Amino acid sequence: MRAKVDYWLVPVGDAPPIEAIAADYQEQRFRPHWHEGYAVGAVTRNKQGFRCRGRDWIAHEGDLMLINPREVHDGYALDGGWSTRMTYFEPAAFAALVPGLRGSPGWFAAPVVRSSALFDLFREWHDSTRVGLRVERLAQTAPLMAALSRTMQMESPVQTVTDSVLRIVSGPDGPMPASAAEGTLADESARPSRTTSWRRVKASTGVSSKILSSQLRLSDAKRQLASGAALVNAALDAGFYDQSHLSREFASAYGMTAGQFRRRQVENADRMRTQPDGATAMPLRVGRPTSAT
Incomplete structure (x- = not known):
């Protein structure tokens, strides 16, 4: 696996923290897996292939990838790899951040969305999560979550792990x-x-x-x-x-080793005890650096 991965955590009130990743992959292939929460990401270089909902999808530069909790998917490089920015929200954290939400936020209607406005908003918000503040205090959080909620439906997708x-x-x-x-x-x-x-x-x-x-x-x-x-x-x-x-097995599903994941979790817990208003300030670099264009 040739990759450069920066990984950090962003606190969300009393809910589990958001996991954030900025990565450049050259030859990565993710095994079929799922996440317990919502996965929201953007392709920032080239394109990524993945299988989800019984078919193959291609997310190009400028596209957003929206994966529901327990929705089985994989991921693989196409023609020189890809760069991406990803975030993973536990359902409780996602629901708490959607303005005016009452009840369940629902399900993303499509796994690939092309919207330049939403892409730019997500990328700006993703960059701002590095500054060391709780996500509720970031100016872009409310408009982003409102925009994401408009891509959702109440009916569950076909292939989720119930x-x-x-x-x-x-x-x-x-x-x-x-x-x-x-x-x-x-x-x-x-x-x-x-x-x-x-x-x-x-x-x-x-x-x-x-x-x-x-x-x-x-x-x-x-x-x-x-x-x-x-x-x-x-x-x-x-x-x-x-x-x-x-x-x-951990690296083939999540792109980092179990030890690297645990180290960041422990660092975040220690920081939250001493700096309860802050996020993890410095991202964790995983894997061998590669050049990104």
């Missing part, structure tokens, strides 16, 4: 460990009812039960790391073979 899907995949004992997930196909023949359920899961999400089980383990490990858990403990508790296994 709670019922998670119950089927995880079973009564939590996320399937890696050793069990690798034997899924062999085990299915002895359990026709579960096989039928897993086929329905693939039809509704577009990915296999093995990929979904892996993502459940990643989500579990990510929550533990955000709470300050040690890498080895998070890896084993979430069902990975070891710390290295977690870091490889």
